[in-house]
Amino acid sequence: MNPDRRLEIGRGDGTVVAVPGIALLAVGDDPPESLVEIVRAAAETQPPGRDLARRLAGLLTGDHADRVPAFGAVAEVDGGLLVFLYGSVDATAVHDDGTALRLAGSDATTWVDRVLGLDHRVVTIASEADPVSDETPFEVTSGIVPAGWLRVIVPSSAQAQAGLRAETPQAPAGATPVEPAEPAGETPVEPAEPAEEVPVAEEAPVAKVAPVAEVAPTPIPPPRPVDQPLDPVAESTSPLPEPEAAAQSSTTEPTVEPAEPETAPVTPPPIPPPPGAHAADAPSADAPAADAPSPEAATAQAETDDPPTEALPVAFESFSLTPDRGTFRAPLPADREDPTGGTAGSDGDDAEVPERKMVQGIMCSRQHFNSPDSAFCSSCGISMVHATHNLVRRERPPLGFLVFDDGSTFTLDDRYVLGREPESDPLVQSEQARPIALEDAQMSVSRVHAEIQLIGWDVQLLDRGSTNGTHLLNERGDGWDRLPPQQPRMVAPGSRVAVGQRTFVYESPQRG
């Protein structure tokens, strides 16, 4: 945990994993490596709580969730402590005013994810089957230690410490952490601006936060109502009105299947806020703000005996600007004409440059490489009618670009996975595709939602079994066709696509 915190553990049939900012109790004596890895990886971001919660949620929704034992974790977040419980593990948090809040992992079908304000001074995590023992606890800093329960003590609360004096730890011999974690590289300096500390109401129901898009009971419709014609003037909320979308889609003849009206939401209801969406993004947003201590109270701390309420210093890491050995690059190459096409003047950072596939195509009279079906050169616009249609094999040039509703633009020279957490996809992890992370306040985008594939000279769209679907605006521009999951569909330049509530347009330099 944070050096200011005390972490105590007691005997029992479990394992405690402690790293800077995180303490986790797993039931059983052999926590899976995946769980330990997640704790270590999350500790690289300080404070680690949010990153930890995201990673744990990924683990618990992943393929090997059934191998994860019950566990409970306490971790630092800005202005509070995260409590994350899965399975038959309980947490008890003692508030400054002496009241206690009890959370139980078994109260949730998925898991419990809760942020407590810093006015909770003592947080205890124990297995339901293995309650807190009476013996004198051990104090640990970091490592992996056999233990049955853990307790995090937030310092400088007179009340909380008074209640714990009897348990002042005396580390017995043998309590040394068996496997010290790596020391944290950062030094917390002075506190950032006092984050408003928002205590969580005691009577608030336990938040059951699941990746909402995956469990949302009602699919969220795609963004544009089907019964409204495309009207760029009326479209004040979308930055990308697309009057030409339908017209342009006729420039190439896609193998578009007939529209499936029964799958398209007809009159989309207003989007209901998905349950838990707020809890996932801003855990304390709905807590009574009136109880929040003012920043003045924090500065007055030195003069009074009141329990201090200062915010946690948010650690920052300032790194050396000396380049690492071996990262120096060769000078950029000259931009000369390259007979293999396309690679002249490439950037130095080869790791980020995908290897381009070889495809067959034709050359325009100015020696630009084009699709065999092109009527005009995509580079210079010259007519291809009189070009010799000799097929040649070259590196495939980029097939255009995607412009998202927030203005971010991606070039189509590689495969992409789109989603809320596309990095979790094996294709991205194995570098077979790049991620496009789509943030979405309405949680309409699944973790791994859709995929863009480049096949020959074609761009294909694939829904990856998302909850809210991947939709293609139809050729008339007045309705959305939902793609059947896992079935690639070719998209034509100018097509507009909805990924949950997020949209993008596929643009291509084809000149018509």
Added chain:
Amino acid sequence: MRRIADYELEASLGSGNHGEFFVARPPGRLGLDVDKVAVKVLALNASDDAFRRVGNELKLFASVACPQLVQLYDAGHQGGVFYYAMEYFDQGSLGRPATTPQRRQALQAVADAARAAHALHEAGVAHRDIKPANVMLANGGGKLSDLGLAQILSPGQTVTGIGPIGTIEYMEPALILGERAGRATDVWALAATLHRALSGTSIYGAIPDGDLLTALRHVVQTPPVVSDGLSEEEASLIRWCLAPERSDRPATAAEVAQHIDQLAEAL
């Protein structure tokens, strides 16, 4: 936003393509003898991988010893937010000057930016975001600031959508279309910057600024046109740098700098 790490942020200097610049007091740990620095705070929560890549790029930038390149003092992240601190210039930039520079200084500032770009190229780094707002005014000339990080933050990304739409005026269209950034990318941007500084107009006429997609289409489909208000020498240098084929442009940014120097001397 009042603080990031141990910087007190005093005032915003405007938004760039992936974050906002602030003027700030430097923390004592840097041991600087200046009382102001420019701190850029990236507007996105980037992945660990992205932090690593941005860090590498900034380290390379900092390792380039070139008097025309803005000094990078510090970089880091706090709570998932990336920041970096650079030299601050009270005369502002070509995009937002404290007082409008004379033609001679505008020429010299772009020539200096070209020398800095060349130094970056020799270190294997393409700048990717040369524009008037990144050409700082100093000592009668200029210094090149910042780096384009869209592609570094998310591989394949060419525009983050965070900055003003108008900045695509300086972006080589081939980059939007997916070609890799190279020397010629920055040569193009230097010419578009010089054109704006000398004529006050864009090489594309009025770029529609209602939405990015329309603006991107305009830039990709409109051949650049050099303003009538420029001298024949200025116009021909700019046209050379804006040649559609990369191999038809000046081979290096250093060559561009020499030619702009000649224009400045001829004034």
